[in-house]
Amino acid sequence: MAALVFPTLPTVTLAVTGRRERFPVRRIFCVGRNYAEHTREMGGDPQAEPPFFFTKPADAVVESGRTIPYPPATTDLHHEAELVVAIGARGTMVCEDEATRMIWGHAAGNDLTRRDLQAEAKAARRPWDMAKGFDKSAVLGPIRPGPMPDAVLRCLVNDAIRQEARLSDMIWSVPAIIMALSRLVSLAPGDLIFTGTPAGVGPLNPGDICKVEIEGLQPATVTIA
């Protein structure tokens, strides 16, 4: 192999519940509008819209427990509490059974969003990248291997509940999301999928502690400096 012009950065990894080995992160996909009430609060029609996807770079990952600066270029940083699916196998145009077998584990996640930039992008019909894929925008708890039974998802800001829903309230199930995404790209081990947020998204301010809790998983907590 040819020498490199500079050394590669280390692979982004996440802690795994109950294991010393870590999960290597490849790509981060996110589903827009996967809970009916949140779709309505963002001005959409939950019946009309198939799942759509956007991405964050792998190095946007922030592990639970960290303090991050208030991001630049926004005055309206929002929390979005989400179940995150960790993919453990390759798959292209998969059926439901194959989609289910590709699931390696799950984590609690917070899809941090520069809501003001997202609103500007929507109004100008521009991409969402700078609203969604900025540095330190993907807060993640440890990945728990295995299946995910139905559970309550909550977002707490300074211990006050801001978002609360059941995972079974999702419009598109996890296998349905994997099936749809695998028709757009070939999935591979290390890919993560943020599965969408329920109603109640709102601002985070300097000094806030934001905790995403999903029953059975370790939380994803971040402090805004």
Ligand code: MN
């Ligand atoms: Mn989201």
